[in-house]
Amino acid sequence: MKSIILKTATEYLLPILLLFSIFILLRGHYYPGGGFVGGLIASIAFVLHSFTHGVNSTLRLLPVHPSGLVPFGLVLSATSMLLPLMAGKPAMTGLWIEEPIPVIGMIGSALFFDIGVYFLVIGVVLTILFSIFQYSE
Amino acid sequence: MEILLLILIALLYSTGIYMLLRRSMVKLLIGLGLLGNGVNILIFLLGSITKGKPPVIDDKASLFRDIYADPIPQALILTAIVISFGLQAFAIVLLKRVYVLVNSDDLDDLNTPEEEDI
Amino acid sequence: MLTAVLAGFFVSILLIPFGKYLKNRLSVLLVLLPALLFGYFAGFIPAVSAGNPVYSHHAWVPSAGINLDFHLDGLSLLFCLLITGIGTLVYIYAVAYMKGHPYLDRFFAYLSIFMAAMLGVVLSDNVLLLFIFWELTSISSFFLIGFNNDNADSRKSSITALAITAGGGFLLMAGLILAGYLSDTHSIREMILSNAILKSHSLYGLVLLLVFAGAFTKSAQFPFHFWLPGAMKAPTPVSAYLHSATMVKAGIYLLARLFPVLGGTDYWTVPLVIIGGCTMLLGAIISIFKKDLKEILAYSTISALGVLVFLIGVGTEAALTAAAVFILVHALYKATLFLVTGIIDHETQTRDISQLSGLRKLMLPVAIAGALAALSSAGIPLTLGFIGKDLIYEATLHTKLNFLFILTAIAVITNIFLVSAGFLAGIKPFTGSLPERLSGVHLPHWFMWMPPLILAFLGILFGSFPGWVGTSVLQPAAAAITNNTAGSPLKIWHGFNLVLLLSAVTIVSGTLLYLFKKTTAASSYPLLSAISAEKTFKRMGDYVKGFSTWYSNTMHNGFLRSYLLRIIIFAVLLLAYRVINGEPLEISLARISTISIYEIVVAGILIAAVYMTVTSTSRLTAVVGTSVIGYCICLMFVFYSAPDLAMTQFTIDTLTLVLFVFVLFRLPPFLNFANSKVRLRDGIVSTSFGVLIGIIALQALNEPIQTDISKFYGENAYTMAKGRNVVNVILVDFRGMDTMFEIVVLSIAALGVFSLINLRLKSSEKE
Numbered sequence A: 001m002k003s004i005i006l007k008t009a010t011e012y013l014l015p016i017l018l019l020f021s022i023f024i025l026l027r028g029h030y031y032p033g034g035g036f037v038g039g040l041i042a043s044i045a046f047v048l049h050s051f052t053h054g055v056n057s058t059l060r061l062l063p064v065h066p067s068g069l070v071p072f073g074l075v076l077s078a079t080s081m082l083l084p085l086m087a088g089k090p091a092m093t094g095l096w097i098e099e100p101i102p103v104i105g106m107i108g109s110a111l112f113f114d115i116g117v118y119f120l121v122i123g124v125v126l127t128i129l130f131s132i133f134q135y136s137e
Numbered sequence B: 001m002e003i004l005l006l007i008l009i010a011l012l013y014s015t016g017i018y019m020l021l022r023r024s025m026v027k028l029l030i031g032l033g034l035l036g037n038g039v040n041i042l043i044f045l046l047g048s049i050t051k052g053k054p055p056v057i058d059d060k061a062s063l064f065r066d067i068y069a070d071p072i073p074q075a076l077i078l079t080a081i082v083i084s085f086g087l088q089a090f091a092i093v094l095l096k097r098v099y100v101l102v103n104s105d106d107l108d109d110l111n112t113p114e115e116e117d118i
Numbered sequence C: 001m002l003t004a005v006l007a008g009f010f011v012s013i014l015l016i017p018f019g020k021y022l023k024n025r026l027s028v029l030l031v032l033l034p035a036l037l038f039g040y041f042a043g044f045i046p047a048v049s050a051g052n053p054v055y056s057h058h059a060w061v062p063s064a065g066i067n068l069d070f071h072l073d074g075l076s077l078l079f080c081l082l083i084t085g086i087g088t089l090v091y092i093y094a095v096a097y098m099k100g101h102p103y104l105d106r107f108f109a110y111l112s113i114f115m116a117a118m119l120g121v122v123l124s125d126n127v128l129l130l131f132i133f134w135e136l137t138s139i140s141s142f143f144l145i146g147f148n149n150d151n152a153d154s155r156k157s158s159i160t161a162l163a164i165t166a167g168g169g170f171l172l173m174a175g176l177i178l179a180g181y182l183s184d185t186h187s188i189r190e191m192i193l194s195n196a197i198l199k200s201h202s203l204y205g206l207v208l209l210l211v212f213a214g215a216f217t218k219s220a221q222f223p224f225h226f227w228l229p230g231a232m233k234a235p236t237p238v239s240a241y242l243h244s245a246t247m248v249k250a251g252i253y254l255l256a257r258l259f260p261v262l263g264g265t266d267y268w269t270v271p272l273v274i275i276g277g278c279t280m281l282l283g284a285i286i287s288i289f290k291k292d293l294k295e296i297l298a299y300s301t302i303s304a305l306g307v308l309v310f311l312i313g314v315g316t317e318a319a320l321t322a323a324a325v326f327i328l329v330h331a332l333y334k335a336t337l338f339l340v341t342g343i344i345d346h347e348t349q350t351r352d353i354s355q356l357s358g359l360r361k362l363m364l365p366v367a368i369a370g371a372l373a374a375l376s377s378a379g380i381p382l383t384l385g386f387i388g389k390d391l392i393y394e395a396t397l398h399t400k401l402n403f404l405f406i407l408t409a410i411a412v413i414t415n416i417f418l419v420s421a422g423f424l425a426g427i428k429p430f431t432g433s434l435p436e437r438l439s440g441v442h443l444p445h446w447f448m449w450m451p452p453l454i455l456a457f458l459g460i461l462f463g464s465f466p467g468w469v470g471t472s473v474l475q476p477a478a479a480a481i482t483n484n485t486a487g488s489p490l491k492i493w494h495g496f497n498l499v500l501l502l503s504a505v506t507i508v509s510g511t512l513l514y515l516f517k518k519t520t521a522a523s524s525y526p527l528l529s530a531i532s533a534e535k536t537f538k539r540m541g542d543y544v545k546g547f548s549t550w551y552s553n554t555m556h557n558g559f560l561r562s563y564l565l566r567i568i569i570f571a572v573l574l575l576a577y578r579v580i581n582g583e584p585l586e587i588s589l590a591r592i593s594t595i596s597i598y599e600i601v602v603a604g605i606l607i608a609a610v611y612m613t614v615t616s617t618s619r620l621t622a623v624v625g626t627s628v629i630g631y632c633i634c635l636m637f638v639f640y641s642a643p644d645l646a647m648t649q650f651t652i653d654t655l656t657l658v659l660f661v662f663v664l665f666r667l668p669p670f671l672n673f674a675n676s677k678v679r680l681r682d683g684i685v686s687t688s689f690g691v692l693i694g695i696i697a698l699q700a701l702n703e704p705i706q707t708d709i710s711k712f713y714g715e716n717a718y719t720m721a722k723g724r725n726v727v728n729v730i731l732v733d734f735r736g737m738d739t740m741f742e743i744v745v746l747s748i749a750a751l752g753v754f755s756l757i758n759l760r761l762k763s764s765e766k767e
Helices: A006-030 A035-053 A053-062 A068-088 A109-136 B002-020 B026-044 B071-102 B112-117 C002-021 C025-042 C045-049 C074-097 C104-123 C127-145 C152-183 C190-194 C193-202 C203-218 C228-231 C236-245 C249-262 C266-287 C292-314 C317-348 C364-378 C384-397 C404-426 C446-464 C468-480 C496-514 C527-528 C532-555 C560-581 C597-615 C621-638 C643-664 C676-702 C706-720 C728-734 C736-758
Strands: C054-061 C067-070
Touching: A006 A035, A006 A109, A035 A053, A035 A068, A035 A109, A035 C054, A035 C643, A035 C728, A053 C404, A068 C249, A068 C560, A068 C736, A109 B071, A109 C266, A109 C643, A109 C728, A109 C736, B002 B026, B002 C560, B002 C597, B002 C676, B026 B071, B026 C468, B026 C597, B026 C621, B026 C643, B026 C676, B071 C404, B071 C643, B071 C728, B071 C736, B112 C054, C002 C025, C002 C104, C002 C203, C025 C074, C025 C104, C025 C496, C025 C527, C045 C074, C045 C468, C045 C728, C054 C193, C054 C266, C054 C532, C054 C560, C054 C676, C067 C074, C067 C104, C067 C127, C067 C266, C074 C249, C074 C317, C074 C468, C104 C127, C104 C236, C127 C203, C127 C228, C127 C249, C152 C190, C152 C193, C152 C203, C152 C228, C152 C249, C152 C532, C193 C249, C203 C266, C228 C236, C228 C292, C228 C364, C236 C317, C236 C446, C236 C736, C249 C266, C249 C468, C266 C292, C266 C404, C292 C317, C292 C384, C292 C404, C317 C364, C317 C384, C317 C446, C317 C468, C364 C384, C364 C404, C364 C446, C364 C496, C364 C532, C364 C706, C384 C404, C384 C496, C384 C560, C384 C597, C446 C468, C560 C676, C728 C736
Parallel strands: none
Antiparallel strands: C054 C067
C-alpha cells in the first residue's frame, strides 16, 4: 500500500472522517447515528491511516494508546449512568440542561453516555486491529 | 418481500450450519458470521418490516403521526452486530494463536492429545 | 450442642492451614477434640438417665423443613459416648500408628469430619438433617478407606464402599422424605406421635423397604455385606473406629431410632429377622475360615451387626435391651481386637494368623488386651459379653414368634462361631512358641497399646459391676428404643436356667471348635464364595463402566462438529415434530408487502455471494464473499427504514473484512477434509434446519405482532427522553443498562484479544 495518491488522500481523509464521526455522534439523538456508528467511523479513519502510514505512525497521532480509551469510555458511560443517583433519582434517569445549544441540541446525561460509547468503540476496535497488525508484522 | 427474506434466512441458516460442521477453523468462523447474519434478518423480519418510515420523529412533532418501522428489533440488531464483531475478533485471534501452536487449520488436530488420554 | 456436633468440622478446616505443623508429636493435641467432646456428653449422663432428654433447636432452612434440631436421649447418648470415647482412644492410637505419615493432617481431618458427621447422625431429630450427616459419614469413610490412594486395591474398595453406602443413602433419603410426607413432619419425635397413621398407610411397606435399604447397606447386611471386608484396606485405626465401633452401627442406630415410628409390625419383624439371621450366621461361619486377622474381624463384625438387626427385628423389650447392651459389648471388644490387630500388623508386618504365634513373650500388655477382648466376645462370665449373650438368648427364647427354637438355634450357632473367631483373633497370635522370624519384634509406644488395654478392661469392669453402666447408660438407651421408661436392671447372675445352659454350651463348643479346627483357607469352600454377592456387584459395575466408556467414546468424542451435528439433528427432529403437528402452514397475502426489482437484484447478489463463500477453496474469496453478504444485508436495512442499522452494518463489515484479511492472509488454502458422503449428510442436516427455521418464521409472521412496547417507546422518546431517533433513544436511555453491559462485553473481547496476542507461550507449550 505504497500508493502516493492513497497516502496523500488519507492525510486529508483522517480529519474529515473524524469530524464526520463526531457529527454522527452528536446528532444521534435526533437523526440516524449515535455512539456506535460514530465510533466505528472514527476507527475506520484511523485504520485507513495505518494502512498507508503504518501502525506506529498512527499510534503516534493518538495522544494515548487505544487500549487506554476503553476504560475511559467505560468510566464516562458509567458515570453518566450513575450521575442521576446523586440528584436523588434512579440510575439512568435522563438529566437535561434546559436551554438547547446550537448544532448539538439539548445536552443531557444521555449524550455523555453516548460519548462514552463512542470512545469505547474506538478503543476496542483499534486495540483489536492494531494488536493484530503488529502481530502480523 | 417477506417471502424473499424468508428464503434468505433459510439460506443463511443452512449454509451457516453447514460451514460450522466443517473441519476447518476458518470455515467455522465464516459459518458463525453467516449464522449471525441469518439471525439478524430473522429478528428484523419478525418486527414487521416497513418501507421508507424510519423510526425518527419529525422535527415539528413530539409524537409519531403515522406508522413507522419498529425500533425495538433495530436496537436489538444494532447491539447484535457490534457484539458479533467482538466475538469474531476474539475467535479469529484465538484461531491465529492455535494455528501458530499446532501449525494446522484442522480442528481435529486439537483433539489428538486428548485422545491419547483415553 | 450445635457447637459440639460441628466441632469436628471446624477442626478439619483448621487443619488445612495448620496441618503442616502436625508432623511431629503435636498431633497429640488433636486428641483433645474427642476427649473434650466425651467429657461434654458424659456430663449429660445424670440428666438423661433421669429421663430428661435434651433438645436443641436452630433454624437452618425452615422453609424446607430442614432445621438443626438435636435431641439427646438415652440411645443418642450411648452412641455419643461410644463415638467420642472410642474416638479418643483411636486418636491416641493413631498418633503413634500413623506417625511420620506424609498426610497425617489429611488423615486427622477426615477422621474429625467423620466424627462430627457421626455425632450429627445420632443426634439429629430432623430426618433430613440426619440424612445429610448420614451421607457425610459415607463420604468421609470413602476418603478413609482410600486413604492409601496409591494402592489400586484401596481405591477400588473405597469406590465399592461408597457406591453401596451412597446408593443405600439415596434410597434412605427417599424413604425419609416419604415418611416425612406421610406424617407431615420431619421431626422424629413428632413422627413417633403419629406412628399409627404411618403404619396404617398404604405406602408403609414402601417406606420400610427404603429405610431398610439404607440401614442394610450401611450396616453391611447380607447381601450388601461385601463392602465391609473391602473397607479393611483402610488404616487399622479407621477399621477399628468406623468399620466396627461406629459407622457401621449407623444403620443399627437408624433402625433402633425408627423402631417407635415404624416398628413392631410383621412387615418390620420378618425381613429384619430373616436378613439379620442370614447375616449373622453367614458372617460368623465365613469368619473362622479366614486367615487374615482383619478379615476375620470384618466377618465377625458383619455377624455381630446381623445379630443387632435380628434383635431389633424381634422387637420385644428384652430383645431391644439386649441390642442396646450388645452395641456396647461389641464396640468394646471389637475395637480392642482391631487395635490389637493393628499393633501386630504394625510391628510384624503380617496379619496372617498361621504365621503368628507366641507374641505374648514380646508384647504382654497387648496380649492381655487381646485375651480379655476375646473372653468378652466369647461371653465368659464376669465379662460384659456374658451379660450381652445372656440377654440375646433370653430375648430369642421369650419371643412370641412361632419358630423360636429355630431363632434360638441360629443365635447359638452364630455365637459358637463368634467365640471361635474371637479366640482366633485375640488369643491365637499370642499363644504357642515364638517363631524365629518374629524375635526382633518389640512392644510399640504406649500410645498404641494403652487404648486397647483400656477398652478391654472396661469390658471386664462393666461386666463385673453392671449396675452403674446399666442404669445410667444402657437402660435409658433401651428405653429410648422402646419409647417407654421401664427397663429391667442388668444382672450378672440369673440363676440356673436354660439361658445359662445355652451360654455354657456356646462357650464350650466355641472353644472346642477353636482348638480342633485346622486353619483352612476359605477358597476350599466353594459354596461360600459362590453366594458372594460381591461378584455380581462387580459384574454390574463392569457393565455400567463399559456402557459409560462406550457412551463417552461415541457421544463425547471431542470433535466439535459431531457435538454440533447431534445437537442440530435433535433440534431438527424436535422442530419438525412440532411443525408437522402444529398449525397448518399458510401464507396470508394481505400482510405481504410488494417486492421491487432492486430488492430482487440485491437478494440475487446475496445468494451468489453465499454460494461463492461456501464453495470457494480460497480463504480470501470466502472472506470477500461474507463481506458481500454483509453489504447486501446493509442495503436491505436501507430499503426497510433502518438507517442506523445500515450504517453500523456497513462499518462493521468493513472492519471485519480488514480483520479477516490481515489474519488469514498468510494461511494456506482450504484443505478438503471431508468426503462427498459426509458433505451430503451435513448438507441434508443443515438444509433441513434452515428450511425449518424458515417455516417457523413464516408461521410467526402469521401471528399478530405485539406492538405495545414499540408504541410506548415511540410515544415517549421525545416527551421523556428528548430524542427523536427512537433507536438511539432506546440504546442510550430506555435500555441504557443493556448498552452498558454490551460495552463491558466489548471491552472484555478487546482485553481478550490484547492478551492473546501478547501472550508469550512458555517454550514447553510450543510444539
